[in-house]
Each structure stands twice: as C-alpha cells, then as structure tokens.
Amino acid sequence: MDVRFYPSAPTAVGSLPGADPTCLGPLDYYHCNKFDGENMYMGMNDNNQEFLSANQTYNGQNENNEDYEIPPITPPNLPDPSLLHLVDHETGYHSLCHSLPPNSLIPAYSYQNMDLPAIMVSNMLSQDGHLLSSQLPTIQEMVHSEATSYESNHQVPLINRAGMYTGHMSALSQSQLISQMGLRSGVTHGSPSPPGSKSATPSPSSSTQEEETESHYKVTGEKRPLTDLGKKPKNQKKKKKKDPNEPQKPVSAYALFFRDTQAAIKGQNPNATFGDVSKIVASMWDSLGEEQKQAYKRKTEAAKKEYLKALAAYRASLVSKSSADQGETKSAQTNQPSKMIPPKQPLYTMPPQASSPYPGLGSFLSPADLQSYRGHPHPGLSRTLNSKPMLPSISASPPPSFQISPPLHQQLSLHHPQSSILNQSLSMQQVPQQPILSPSMALQVQPPMNSSPPGQQDFSHISSEFQNSVGPRSPAASNPPGNTEWDNEYPSRECGINHCSMLPRDKSLYLT
DNA sequence: AATTTGATTGTTGAG
DNA sequence: CTCAACAATCAAATT
Secondary structure, three states, X not given: OOOOHHHHOHHHHOOOOOOOOOEOHHHHHHHHHXXXXXXXHHHHOOOHHXXXXXXXXXXXXXXXXXXXXXXXXXXXXXXXXXXXXXXXHHHXXXXXXXXXXXXXXXXXXXXXXXXXXXXXXXXHOOOOOHHHHHHHHHHHHHHHHHHHHHHHHHHHHHHHOOOHHXXXXXXXXXXXXXXXXXXXXXXXXXXXXXXXXXXXXXXXXXXXXXXXXXXXXXXXOOHHHHHHHHOOOOOOOOOOOOOOOOOOOOOOHHHHHHHHHHHHHHHHOOOOOHHHHHHHHHHHHHHHOHHHHHHHHHHHHHHXXXXXXXXXXXXXXXXXXXXXXXXXXXXXXXXXXXXXXXXXXXXXXXXXXXXXXXXXHHHHOOHHHHHHHHHOOOHHHHHHHHHOOOOEOEOOOOOOOOOOOOEOHHHHHHOOHHHHXXXXXXXXXXXXXXXXXXXXXXXXXXXXXXXXXXXXXXXXXXXXXXXHHHHHHOOOOOOOOOOHHHHHHHHHHHHHHHHHHHHHHHHHHHHX
C-alpha cells in the first residue's frame, strides 16, 4: 500500500461524520497543510456539499490509491537521534515553523517527511459543516492559488478518498499523541473501550458452541461464510477459543505501543479508520527511537515474565481443577484460575506500575519509560519522520501535520493571545477554541505544559490544552495530584517529543 | 501467525 | 419477529 497520510487529508477538510467538533486540529492542519494541494483543496471547495458528500461517502476504503501514492523520497539526513531532540526541539522545529512564510510552499513534501501520521483532523468542521463553511474563505485565501489548481484537477478524486481522513493528522499530532500516551495512557485503557463489552464476557460454554457453529457454517454455508467469501477466506483457523482464564500472551512492544497510541489518535480523530491509525502508529513507532522502543520492549519482556508465571499458575490451576473436577467440578473450576490470573490486564501491569496513579499508563508505560521519554525527547520521532521514505515528494504536498486535534476548548480561551488573534483573523466564529498557532505554522505541537519559551509558546498552550482535553477521559492521565513528578517530567519530555518530533521531517522538507 | 482497537456483520437464544 | 448478547472478521503495521 502506498497510501499516504496526507493524501487522505481532504477528509479532514470536510467534517467527518464522527468528527469531534471540539477538536481544533483542523485549523492548524490547514495551516500546515495548506501547501498540500489535495487537502487544502478539499477544504477549499466552495461547495460544501461536495465536501460533505465526500465525507459521507468516506468509507475507509480508498479506491483511488493512485492519488495517494506519492513517490518515495529519499530520506533526509537524519541527525543523530540523541541530538535531535536538542536540535529539533529548540531550533529546528520552531525555527522552521516560524520561519515559514505563510505562503511558503514546501518544496517537496515527502511522505517521509510527512511520515508522521498526519491524522488530519477532520474536526475542523463540525459535523454539520459549520466550521468548515466559515473557515473556508480564510483557507481559500491562504491556499488560494493552489486550491484553484487543485480543484480543477483533483477535486473529484479527493472526495471519495477513503484515506482522506488520515491525511488530516499532522506530524504534530503524532508528537502530541506520544505525549499523551505518556501523560495519559490511562485514557486508553481506562475508559475508551468499554472493555468487556463485547468479548470481555467470555462465555464458558461459548467455545464449544462456536466451534459447532463454525463447523455448522462451513457445512451449511450460511451467512458467516458469506462474509468470508466476500472478502477473504481468511483465517479459518482463528477459532482457538481459549480458556478465558488462561493468561494472555504478552503482546509485542509494538502492540503495546499501538494500544496506547491508538486511543490518543482515535480520541483526536474519531473518524480515523483503523488503517489510518495503524499507519500513524507505525510512523510514530518508527519515530519513536530506540530508547523508547526499548522501554516498550522491556515492558514486553517483563510482561513475558509475568506471563510465564501466570501461565505456570494457570496450568497448575488446571491440574488442580481437573483433579477437582473429578471430585467437585464447580467450585474449583472457574475460581482458581481466575483468582490466580486476573483475566485481562494483569499481564502488563508491572509491580511498580500497578501502584502508579496512572492506570492506563501503568499498563504500558512505566515510570521508567516515561522517564526515558523525558530524558530523551523523542529523538526517534523526529528521526523517523524523516527516515521513512513513505511520502512521495509531492510538490504541493502539505507539511506532514499529523495533527490530532485535541479538544481544546477550555484551554484555548485561557491563554493564547496568539490563538485569539488568529481566530479573529480567521474569523472563526464557530470555533473560537481552536488554537491557531499561526498561519504560517501549520503544525501544531504540544508545548510544554507550563512554561514554554516564547518561541515555543505557540505550541505550548496547544499541547497543554490538548493534554487537558484528552486528559478528561482518564482522570489518571490528567495529572493526578500525587504525581507532581510527572508533571515536571513530562513537560520537558513533551517538549522534546512534540516539538522535536516534527523537526526532522520538516527540516528535511524545508531545508531541502 | 500473532497482536493492537473498533466497527461491522452475523448468529444465537430468549422474550 | 424482535432484541440483546456474543463472536468473528476486517482494516495496517509490526514482531
């Protein structure tokens, strides 16, 4: 798949059906992406209906892949990861952002550069499309020239693009996500998925039934088979129904990362499809940097150890259970295993983490990990951004703004003269909240929570807002009182991550 | 092939 | 027949 994030950006322009009105991202996205012919153009369309229709049609399946495909660009030189955070963070990113002239087009927008999940924020528009309409004029002005060309050329294709939405996410979003992950991993785990809702409730008897049913389907060729037939005769084997009490295998580091990240991404971009999220996560993972990856790996290993223990206990319980069954089945059966091994999360909760105030994070980010993030402001992000040759260099392609627009409402109003100004200029009546950093700066970066240097402030408030906005979901995520450390730690980390993450890419883009 | 999440689809069983 | 509950599948990417 050559699908690129930004190509899908058009969706962002249009409000996706599920888009969170609160998300501010889109605006930034525009700024960032205004260069992106496609995306911008989408937004630019005067005809809102087309827009809407596009969104409505959005099914996640992109038929027009060609549009998305961007020839891979040679990856820009990546600075030493260890150095990146410094450079990117302080000089690179901001300088880039600020330096960018409002109109400045990014010469070559390479996917690599974009590599970031540009999860576009469809949020820009309220679902009804209000925001969009109001903003469009402004956007048009900004992107006017390109927009016209684009409309003439690409308008149609964009509409239906499934990936659109993906494109909305800006690279910044990635960094934001990462910061979120670190800060509020709890969100993911805690609230989001009504976990047990679906499969959580394992029905003991289900396994046998299902097998029967499946076999039945095969024989009878009923509906379920139909679905399979329709697409792939895929895994017919997946039927392994396991004992619910059986300890789950520790997931891979990437899976852990995915688990954490996806929530943040989804939170910011409700409309993002799994594919989009997956791509974003992948890019983020690439940009993550060895240390961070190692942190995950360590967790995985720890989880593995836990798993082995649990497994041993489980097996032991089975043995005892079987023996008990012979005697008295009922009591022994369900209870022991479950007691020994708590059904779901236990594996990942590490001793230290378990106690940690951040449940969600605890599962996958340990304080140590967090620290690692802090200490090393995601050199990886920035690095990866550049590194992947994913994005084809598109002449007009927008900066990879992977913007996960956090619901910024509250915070925006609080502080950011800039944002207010921008809003005015943009005449964002509908979305006063959206933080518009600067027209030139499309990329939103989450700034350090509290004190951010002037240069950084633009982003800082956004980031803080983002965090806050996100935070609500998981109380734990939002800085719990007890965790002053985190607060202190994270800011730096975020800063590094958020700001820096984009840098490499941007740099490469702009510099080249 | 396994995992990640969430949406969708389909089946089953109960009312 | 309807509805709730549950299971399976799928998406992209990584291990």
